[in-house]
Amino acid sequence: MIKYNLKSVTAFAPATCANIAVGFDILGFAIDSVGDFVTLTKREDQKIIIEQIEGINNLPYDILKNTASVVIKKLCDDLQLNTGFNIRLKKGIALGSGMGGSSASSVAALVALNQFLLNPLTLNELAYYALFGEEIACGQRHADNIVPCLFGGMQLILSSNPIENILLPAPNIFCVLIHPHLRLDTKDARDILSKEISLKQHIQQSANLAGFITGIYKKDSNLLKKYTQDIIIEPQRAKLVPGFYKVKDVALQSGAIVASFSGSGPSLFALSDTKNNAEIIADKMQQEFMKYNIHSDFWITGLNSKGAHVTEIYEG
Amino acid sequence: MIKYNLKSVTAFAPATCANIAVGFDILGFAIDSVGDFVTLTKREDQKIIIEQIEGINNLPYDILKNTASVVIKKLCDDLQLNTGFNIRLKKGIALGSGMGGSSASSVAALVALNQFLLNPLTLNELAYYALFGEEIACGQRHADNIVPCLFGGMQLILSSNPIENILLPAPNIFCVLIHPHLRLDTKDARDILSKEISLKQHIQQSANLAGFITGIYKKDSNLLKKYTQDIIIEPQRAKLVPGFYKVKDVALQSGAIVASFSGSGPSLFALSDTKNNAEIIADKMQQEFMKYNIHSDFWITGLNSKGAHVTEIYEG
Structure with a gap:
């Protein structure tokens, strides 16, 4: 009723x-x-x-x-x-x-x-x-x-x-979310993933996850920077987005703590300690996508x- | 020098x-x-x-x-x-x-x-x-x-x-470590492990690990109880220790927050909120091993x- x-x-x-x-x-x-x-x-x-x-x-x-x-x-x-x-x-x-x-x-x-x-x-x-x-x-x-x-x-x-x-308890850092004008259906981005991973990959990704959660609770951005690394999914999806690694690298080189796919992509997120730096990162990422003739939108937001x-x- | x-x-x-x-x-x-x-x-x-x-x-x-x-x-x-x-x-x-x-x-x-x-x-x-x-x-x-x-x-x-x-920051809980008088070489216990796991297993075990780390930081023994579960390694090694699941179950039924292999086994650990309960758990686990004619030693310790x-x- x-x-x-x-x-x-x-x-x-x-x-x-x-x-x-x-x-x-x-x-x-x-x-x-x-x-x-x-x-x-x-x-x-x-x-x-x-x-x-x-x-x-x-x-x-x-x-x-x-x-x-x-x-x-x-x-x-x-x-x-x-x-x-x-x-x-x-x-x-x-x-x-x-x-x-x-x-x-x-x-x-x-x-x-x-x-x-x-x-x-x-x-x-x-x-x-x-x-x-x-x-x-x-x-x-x-x-x-x-x-x-x-x-x-x-x-x-x-x-x-x-x-x-x-x-x-997410830290007070800033997220850049950049959306290249490509379309990637989640179902397709899931279908390309290998159904099996090696035990060794599992161990390394587990350490990364544990480092991330610990970094969140200890508010330690060095831990976040070092361990927020995807060794399983990102390498399989990178090929779906032209220039992915270049755009990721330019974010990291511009001071991002971490950068990877948002969800199944093609958007990327990057985290930064300051809003000012987040703006620089967003700008650089957008410029990098343009080298591949890909237009994009971005947003900067808290966590x-x-x-x-x-x-x-x-x-x- | x-x-x-x-x-x-x-x-x-x-x-x-x-x-x-x-x-x-x-x-x-x-x-x-x-x-x-x-x-x-x-x-x-x-x-x-x-x-x-x-x-x-x-x-x-x-x-x-x-x-x-x-x-x-x-x-x-x-x-x-x-x-x-x-x-x-x-x-x-x-x-x-x-x-x-x-x-x-x-x-x-x-x-x-x-x-x-x-x-x-x-x-x-x-x-x-x-x-x-x-x-x-x-x-x-x-x-x-x-x-x-x-x-x-x-x-x-x-x-x-x-x-x-x-x-x-481990909580102030007690660990029972019980050593059945069996010998299991780490190398052998590693060699039996499958070198591959499914992505689905990885996701579930990742959630369990994240639940454990979060439980540790939040000092939440309900989280620890619910998510400290090994769905990958323990099922493969259980067959190496006669009565493993019975001994584990008796620990959980006696109030253990969690019980599993210590390292590659054959020893098991169990965690308990109180020392008194840890003693009961240890005693029950030892009795259960005796049903398989396996003698054991145990220790009770803090974390x-x-x-x-x-x-x-x-x-x-």
Whole structure:
């Protein structure tokens, strides 16, 4: 039942950077300067309709194929709601950018729906529903975008079924997120990954992960710099983005603590101690991409951004 | 040059529990109630001789095969010392027990030798030499016994070449270390391990490791209980120890936070919140081993034991 007489609710959900080099499928953080808005408007019938999609072409209006509508439908069905919704999506996140666009749409939709119900669902319950959107988008219910998108900040996802996550005490450093104008579907970027790794690689990547988590808790940027290295996934995906290693290197040479793919790419993230340095890094990365005739956008953000939230409510 | 007029030095090095379930080759802690003593006595010539080995039969007197003499010879050669030593070993750690016996002998020998020189070598430098002992003992220079043995406490080994380690803030809990009277050579226990693992296993074990490290920093024993699970190595080695899963289960049923192999086994460790509970756990594990007609010894210790140290100095 809709318990409150609302006409429409708009929610914002941030872009997210998943993996953070050492935590494939288990680490991610939210970006506060870019994201998706979803507006739900109550209908008199019980239909769910995608009314408008702004900011991106080629996103499906078929409600069984769009992550926002899929999760709304699933939650409406499970709660046996006798209400329908028009959905308006305002995408700030490009398709196939590695910035958690599919998650942001489903999370924003769920947060808006939860507001209609006076927020009976916990964030963990919303995360459970958002995973159905990920399944539609890339074939797997991975939670490394969903969780930071919903909860904000830097998140360790210990389990995705059931969702169990821990907010990590991220340092006050700055993230450059740069999006080269290429499209890389998460499903494709997952399909190229080898299903097996060597025990030796596992040991080394485990040490890197442990160095990262320890660096986070000790607030030791030397540890972060030394151990936030992906020896498993990044080498397999680098070939998908022209100039990847050059752009990464230019970030590190310009003082970045770490640089790697954001999620499955093609976007990269880089971390820096100061905002000023982050601006220099972003500029250099963008120039480097231009050597490959690739245009890009970038954002500079803290690591302690808040998660998805309601931005507008209309009664009526 | 021997810079001080000493006749003999004795050093103690503790037993160690490597891996801690989730950190194959990268985690370990020291045990304060058991270990090896090594006495070095200066010789007038430049020979290195193993004079006596107490507490264990079958350890080689050949100085190229015994870990204590191998590392002494290596360090003497590198420093071009014009002194020889008689070595006496008093082994408190059984051979092939999974309690870091080979490390303890080489570490105690190196700490004693360093004392002769007025301690010019750092612990990291001693660790470098101790790795040569590991190579003799099991064919690989892994540092997960060496580092906690030298430094004490619970250690994260981020790199073994060069040695880089971090002392973890281990909680004030108790460790049961139980040694069934079986012998399992580390080399054999390593040789049975699959050289490949699946990416899926890697992801799950990474989440477990991250949960463990986070649990340690947050002092959250629920996290430790839930995530200190080895899904990669333990299942492959369990078959080497009759009753392994029964003994592990009885520990968990008796309130252990975690139980798994100590190092490559056959010993097991279990962690408990209280000393009293640790005693109950140890007793139950011992009884369970007896159902398989396997006798055992056990020790109960804290996790913040100190590392190797000099115990006696004779001038003359």
